[in-house]
Structure formats: structure tokens, C-alpha cells
Amino acid sequence: MMQNASYMGMRYATRRRRRDAKRDGVFDPDDASKVAVKHFGIWTLYEEIQRYDFQWQWPGVGTFVRTANAFKNTEYLARLVGELLADSPGRCVLYVFACLLSATLPAAGVWLSGQMLTVVQRAIDTRSVDERWLVYIVLGRWLCALTQQLANVLSQRSSVPIQKRLRMQFTRHILKAHLRIDVPTYNDTAITRQLESSFGRGNAEQAWGIISTIVRVVMSLVNFVTSLGVLSLLLWSHQESLPLAVVSIAGPLVSYWRGRYPRRNGGISDVYAATCSNPNYPRLVGLRNMATDAKYKQEVVAGALDTYIYDEFERAASEIGEDKIQDFWQAYEEAQSKERFLDFAKLSRSLFDQLPQIIFTLQVVRSPGSMPFTMASYSIIQTTVLSFTSQIFQLLHSSDNVANSLQTLKELYELGNIQNHVVDGSESYPENARETATQGVSVEFRNVSFIYPGSDTYALNNVSFKLERGSLCVIVGFNGSGKSTILKLITRLYDPTEGEILIDGRDIKTLKLADLRNIIATLFQDFAIYPLSIRDNIRMGDPRHAYDEDLVEAAAQQGGVMDFVDRLPGGLDTYIENPVPDVYSNLPEGTKQLFGKKVTFDAVRSHVKQSQDHPLSGGQSQKIAVSRTLMRAQGGKDRIGLLLFDEPSASLDPEAEYKLFDTLRTLRGNKSMIFSSHRFGNLTRHADLILYMKDSVIVESGTHEQLLAMEGGGYARMWNMQAQAFLP
Numbered sequence: 001m002m003q004n005a006s007y008m009g010m011r012y013a014t015r016r017r018r019r020d021a022k023r024d025g026v027f028d029p030d031d032a033s034k035v036a037v038k039h040f041g042i043w044t045l046y047e048e049i050q051r052y053d054f055q056w057q058w059p060g061v062g063t064f065v066r067t068a069n070a071f072k073n074t075e076y077l078a079r080l081v082g083e084l085l086a087d088s089p090g091r092c093v094l095y096v097f098a099c100l101l102s103a104t105l106p107a108a109g110v111w112l113s114g115q116m117l118t119v120v121q122r123a124i125d126t127r128s129v130d131e132r133w134l135v136y137i138v139l140g141r142w143l144c145a146l147t148q149q150l151a152n153v154l155s156q157r158s159s160v161p162i163q164k165r166l167r168m169q170f171t172r173h174i175l176k177a178h179l180r181i182d183v184p185t186y187n188d189t190a191i192t193r194q195l196e197s198s199f200g201r202g203n204a205e206q207a208w209g210i211i212s213t214i215v216r217v218v219m220s221l222v223n224f225v226t227s228l229g230v231l232s233l234l235l236w237s238h239q240e241s242l243p244l245a246v247v248s249i250a251g252p253l254v255s256y257w258r259g260r261y262p263r264r265n266g267g268i269s270d271v272y273a274a275t276c277s278n279p280n281y282p283r284l285v286g287l288r289n290m291a292t293d294a295k296y297k298q299e300v301v302a303g304a305l306d307t308y309i310y311d312e313f314e315r316a317a318s319e320i321g322e323d324k325i326q327d328f329w330q331a332y333e334e335a336q337s338k339e340r341f342l343d344f345a346k347l348s349r350s351l352f353d354q355l356p357q358i359i360f361t362l363q364v365v366r367s368p369g370s371m372p373f374t375m376a377s378y379s380i381i382q383t384t385v386l387s388f389t390s391q392i393f394q395l396l397h398s399s400d401n402v403a404n405s406l407q408t409l410k411e412l413y414e415l416g417n418i419q420n421h422v423v424d425g426s427e428s429y430p431e432n433a434r435e436t437a438t439q440g441v442s443v444e445f446r447n448v449s450f451i452y453p454g455s456d457t458y459a460l461n462n463v464s465f466k467l468e469r470g471s472l473c474v475i476v477g478f479n480g481s482g483k484s485t486i487l488k489l490i491t492r493l494y495d496p497t498e499g500e501i502l503i504d505g506r507d508i509k510t511l512k513l514a515d516l517r518n519i520i521a522t523l524f525q526d527f528a529i530y531p532l533s534i535r536d537n538i539r540m541g542d543p544r545h546a547y548d549e550d551l552v553e554a555a556a557q558q559g560g561v562m563d564f565v566d567r568l569p570g571g572l573d574t575y576i577e578n579p580v581p582d583v584y585s586n587l588p589e590g591t592k593q594l595f596g597k598k599v600t601f602d603a604v605r606s607h608v609k610q611s612q613d614h615p616l617s618g619g620q621s622q623k624i625a626v627s628r629t630l631m632r633a634q635g636g637k638d639r640i641g642l643l644l645f646d647e648p649s650a651s652l653d654p655e656a657e658y659k660l661f662d663t664l665r666t667l668r669g670n671k672s673m674i675f676s677s678h679r680f681g682n683l684t685r686h687a688d689l690i691l692y693m694k695d696s697v698i699v700e701s702g703t704h705e706q707l708l709a710m711e712g713g714g715y716a717r718m719w720n721m722q723a724q725a726f727l728p
């Protein structure tokens, strides 16, 4: 049944809108007693058969139970409110006052309408009008309408600064939470999910959503209580209308209550899986993506694939049949709309809605003289009941949201408590900073093994070596043999799975992380170019000297950035990618003509100069990263004792590589340096220690001469292979 695994677009979803039943066990699509199979076009739906134990529950009780449960999280709400009040008490009080006012006024309006209708009825019955009372009522209604408007404007206006304040407060909070997390924690899927949930990408807007939801609930509550008060008052003075009120309220309540209980044949089950059974559909979607996604453009153009892709798309479409080309939800909706010929819930609701009017008419027709209630009370009761029921729904609906909002708020505050996998040490380091900076540090690996989180193979397997102070070490070897991993472990991006790493004889786990990283300058192979200007990219190398322009420019010079920067629109201040694009009435940049008029955006061009028209080559990006590391090495020359370079010249041309090695030799002085490289020669000849790696282990170690002298040695073989390439 489920044989074709490659087409299994299995989607499991749980929907909270149903019962919060605990769902243990296995979802086995082959078990016909538990799973129903339906076919919609090219889709097959496997749906868990849900059996509901019917339990009577008063309408709204479930909602209130859920809300009450969510109040476990009120400590976070209290914290948020406390922070807001401490920051701007006046604004908060004004906002709450405006909201409460706006929540009580509708009931007052309804009461005044009732009074007006009573005056009218009395005028019909007795031919006399209490004019003074009528004037009061009319004025009261106007005043209500006016105050309502004012309260709305006031609540809206006073909320704006609170919103801004909250947005910044939580943007900072999220930023801090992200910044303090280390690499393995960041890669932990549970943490990623937590970070990416509601607030992952810094979406601080949600914080305001939480406050406004809670305020809305309080407003609904106030509205509900005041509407209830008005209704009770009216029913007290028009007791004959009680049955009418009951009939009016019953309809909406019954339909609400029905809506809370799932119907057997309506809607999708909580647990389901859907799969596309037609092999042509994934192919069609793949072809469509190839045509429309920029990342395939180069290959599509170079391979002249346009006609082929189009023809294959058409072929796949005709194989499937045009009317069946739908994603799952489109197919599902179509099937549902066919099923939903008559909606009995809606039908019964509309019958209930008309019931009061029918009762009223029947009463009048049967005995016009003995009507149990007046026209006025009919109208008053109808209006009040309508307002009252809408308040009930509002309350039920928004109190459901409160539970979600409080949960979200909890998650937001908990972001700050995520535990890092790499635990900080407590010992200060180094004891003698000058010595470290002038003589370098010793590095020792003792039986170090490491498996990356989520992987099941060793990236390093029982690796041991010792590098003396002030030495140059070059790690060479095959792809994936573990060279970069050694550098990542020294900087404690990760901790070894087994064994220990010592710097100056001290286990690096015991040292304060900030102290350890303070004496190291690293260039990773998988470096990143930050979404900032080139100058800022280099500055980041050494934040302590970030605004020492001479140092920044010297690093740019030494790293080779100056070789190409003059050709960029903003020189060193060019952005690689502008993170805040200009807005050009939805036109692509470079549009020259608009409705026959010449347009130029030059005058409005932002101050951010972008290298968009001059994309950087791999080598140019590498030069920026090298300059950044040189900035760190230069700025921190009085504290840095260890330089780590992972393939710094991988994308550089031979001249740039030669210059770089020359610079590094000069800059290094007596600092310790570890290099990872594929290239032999330039560096390995000068190395005090070469580690030759293969399959996560060090297979040979020694100086260049020692390794060349090894009979049948791997290093010697690789060296000779590279040297051969230059022989005539």
C-alpha cells in the first residue's frame, strides 16, 4: 500500500482546535481498523479514524479549563507587565483606561437604545412624551458615540509607544539570546526549533500581540459583564420577554457549541498522512522549480535546457491530466466542497435565528389583543441579546488565544535560559600575557576523538600530538580527514568526545572561554562574509581596535583587499549585499522607462553602496576574510599567541598566495601557528611539525625532511605527486 517511498510526501499534523486527547501509539497506514484511506485525484490520504467519547460539556467550559491551565504561565505575564509599568507607567495607565472605557460604552449604548424604544412605546400607548428624559437619552447616546470614538483613538495612540518599546525590548532580548548560544547548541535541532518557533528570526512584534490579546480578553470580560448587567436590568423591567430572550440566545449558543464538537465526516483528522501517487507530479514540480528558481539559472542557460524543460513539463502535465495537477490541499478542498452539499449546522443556525421573529408574528396573528410583550420590548431584547451573545463569543474566542499567548510569552523569556553545550571554564588565562604574545603557546592533543553532533562517525579518532611554543605546524591530508576539526576543537567551537586538549599544559575546558579565544586568531575554511560593508567585515577581526582606521586599512592592504576595492562603488565602504534594499515602487533597480516617462533613481540611491553589479569572486571573498584575521592578529599583537589558518589560500592565485605567506611569516614573529593546507612546499618546508592525516587519524608526523625520508610514506608520495606536476 505504502510501497513507493520516494513519493511519500508524508505530512503529519496535529491540530489543536480539536480535543486535547493524548495520542499514544503508532500511526500504521496499513491498519484498516484505525486508518481510513481516501483518494483525491493524484493524492491518497491516510487518516486516523477518530472515535470521540461523547461527553456532555457546557458550552465554553472547555475553553475556560484550557485558559485556567494556561495561567500557570502568568509569572511571565507579570514579569512583562512589571517591566512595562516600570518603564512608562503613565502610558500604560492611559492605555488601560482607554481600553476599559471603550469596553463599557457598548453596554451603555444598548441601555440608552432600550430607553429610547421605551419612550417610543409609551408615546404610542399613552400619547404623551417625557420630553426632558428623551433629550437626556439623545444627548447620552451622542455622548456615548463620541466617547467611544475618543476612547478608541486614545487606546490606539497610547498603544503605539508601548508597541515600539516592546519591539525594541524583545529585539534586544532575542538578539542576546542568539548571541550567547554556542555552535553545537545552535545546531541542536530541539534548540533550533525553539529559536525558530515564534521568535526565531527576531520577530519581536509578537510581544505586542500577546499584550493586545490579553487586553482584548479583559475588554471582552468587561463588555460581557456590563452587557449581562444591561440585559438583566431590561429583563427585570420586561419580565414577559424572558422566553423571547431565551429563544434569541439559544440559536447562536447551540451553533457555537456544535462547532466545538467535531462531526464525523467533516474536517481532517488530527493525525493523517498524504502521499502523491502519481510519479509525474514530483517531476512536474521539480521541472517548474528548475525554470523559476534563480539558483538553477546558470546551469539551465549553459546547458541550453530551456526547450527540454518546457517540453518535459508539458509531457508530465499531459501524463497526469490537467485537471488533476493540484497540491494536496487544493485536491482536498475540492473533494470537501463536493461533499459539503448541504451544511446542516448552518441550516439549523438560520432556522434558530428566525425563531424569535416567527414566535412574535404567530403571537400577534393568533391574538392581537393579548400580546405578551410590546414592540419595544421585542426590539430591545433582540438588540441586547445580540450584543450579549457576540460578547460571549468574543470572550470564548479570545480566551483560547490567551492560552497560546501565555505559552508564547513563556517560550520567549525561556530563550534567555538555553543551556550552552560548551561549558565555560573558570580559570583566568594567561598568567603572563606578554610571554604568550612574544613566545606563543604550546598545544597538545591527548588521545582526542570527536564525533560531530548528529553524526555517527569519528571526525577525529584518537589523535595525539604536541606543538611546542612558537612553532609552526602544518596539517596536510585528504579531504574529510579531520584537519579543520582540529582547529575547531582548539577554539572550543566543539568539545572533544574523548581525550583532552592542553594549551600551555592546561586543559582548555578549565580556562575561561573568553580568555582562551582572546589569545587566538583564526581563519576558518568555511569563513563567512558578513552582511555589512567590507570595512566593517575587516573591523570585526578586532573589535577593540575597530575604529583604528590605519589598522583596518593596513589589514586590507596586507590581505589583498586593496587590489580590487577601488573598482567597487563605495571602496572599502561597499556593502556586499545591502540588508535594507531601497524601495522603488516595486520596480526592479535599473528601470529606465515608466509609462513613457524617463525615470532615474540615481538621486534617491541610498548611501549604501552595494557591490551588486560587481559580485565578488571566491578569491576576493577570501581576501576579505584573510584581512579580517590579519586585523585580529595585528590589533591583538600584544595578546595573541596562536594563529590558526584553515586553507587561507585555497581560492588565491599563486601571486596572492605567495604574498600572503610572506606577510604571515613576518607577522607571526614567534607566535605559534597551525596551518591546514592541501598544498605542499611553500609552507611545509618551513614547518616545525607536519601532521599528515587520513581517515580521521594522524598517519605520519614530523618535519618535512623526516617525512620525506620515510620509506613508502604517504606524505612523501603526495609531495612527489605535486612536484611531478611542475617537472617538464
Ligand SMILES: Nc1ncnc2c1ncn2[C@@H]1O[C@H](COP(=O)(O)OP(=O)(O)OP(=O)(O)O)[C@@H](O)[C@H]1O
Binding pocket: 452, 453, 455, 458, 459, 477, 478, 479, 480, 481, 482, 483, 484, 485, 486, 525
Ligand atoms: N558540522 C559537521 N557535522 C557533521 N560532520 C561534519 C561537520 N563538519 C565536518 N564533518 C565531517 O567530519 C569529517 C572531518 O571534516 P573536516 O572538515 O575536519 O575535514 P578536512 O580534513 O578539513 O577536509 P577538507 O580537506 O575537505 O577541508 C568529515 O567526514 C566531515 O564530513
